[in-house]
């Protein structure tokens with residue numbers, strides 16, 4: 001039986017996993033290989049799934065909890081992709097606040113499903129600003145110690161650590177960050193790439209294609225700290241439908257960016273800290289995506305549609321250090337205010353807001 005190569009690209013919220021996975025998948029497809037992608041979230045209604053499907057990729061999803069707690073759903077989703085399309089490669093994107101993936105996903109796959117899947121390395125991406133602050137020991141990191149614990153555990157278990165978004169770094173900043181990583185994790189492979197611009201991406205491809213990866217020993221993980229770190233985040237997925245009753249058209253790109261900007265200001269005014277706000281707008285077959293990955297940066301339009309429309313569906317995914325009830329209130333209020341701003345009607349549905357529950361892995365196997 002042909003084994004499917006299974007790759008996983010992890011990293012903290014907003015590190016650029018989906019962007020890098022799309023580039024990786026495109027590379028394999030250009031080589032004539034079939035690729036399936038598996039996305040993952042604590043809730044349903046995923047921006048990442050819609051975004052990757054809009055780019056033409058075959059995507060299955062595991063929703064309702066992370067891969068480790070829904071290991072059997074991950075297997076079922078991978079099998080479904082295999083039945084439908086017989087992919088040569090499956091690339092999985094875990095939830096950005098997850099760690100211990102080597103012991104709870106990769107090893108169980110190798111030990112229990114090794115006949116079906118050939119495992120590649122676990123790559124973990126990091127946002128430069130997180131790396132600089134946490135590894136550099138800055139005091140005002142905008143990051144709680146428990147969230148920093150998860151971030152560091154992700155790097156510790158990685159086969160390959162990938163400094164992403166180097167298009168935003170000077171040569172000095174890049175050298176300093178790779179030095180901090182080498183000091184903290186001696187012997188670990190460290191790459192520096194831009195998933196979006198494609199710089200140095202060939203190095204990540206070479207690393208992902210390695211067949212002789214020696215996995216690092218499984219780190220010990222304190223599940224109390226891990227669970228408390230995850231539970232500091234308010235998680236919200238929702239759908240906002242906009243409709244122009246007058247027939248006047250509005251720009252899809254403008255509404256997604258404005259809603260992200262509005263949410264960012266509202267979150268900050270409420271004393272919260274956004275980890276990742278992402279909104280995907282769909283209208284008449286067109287797709288626009290706006291993101292915000294930190295309160296020190298502006299909202300950006302990561303996918304431009306150029307579309308003008310009289311009706312749109314916005315999928316809102318917010319991961320914010322703020323009480324989930326408050327986050328839900330802000331999303332309701334700011335969606336209504338957005339509708340007023342664009343003189344359209346608005347309906348909010350499928351709202352799920354909660355703190356992620358304690359992870360209870362299906363399996364935990366040591367390397």
Ligand SMILES: Nc1nc2c(ncn2[C@@H]2O[C@H](COP(=O)(O)OP(=O)(O)OP(=O)(O)O)[C@@H](O)[C@H]2O)c(=O)[nH]1
Pocket residue numbers: 011012013014015016017018019020048095096164165166167168193194195196197276278290291292293300302
């Ligand atoms: N400058 C720059 N921005 C990037 C790069 N890669 C991703 N981004 C941007 O970072 C934001 C988050 O990217 P995603 O790919 O959605 O990040 P993610 O890790 O999948 O996020 P979650 O799934 O929410 O954890 C988007 O605005 C991207 O356009 C990069 O290499 N350079």
Ligand SMILES: [Mg+2]
Pocket residue numbers: 017018019048093
């Ligand atoms: Mg993603």
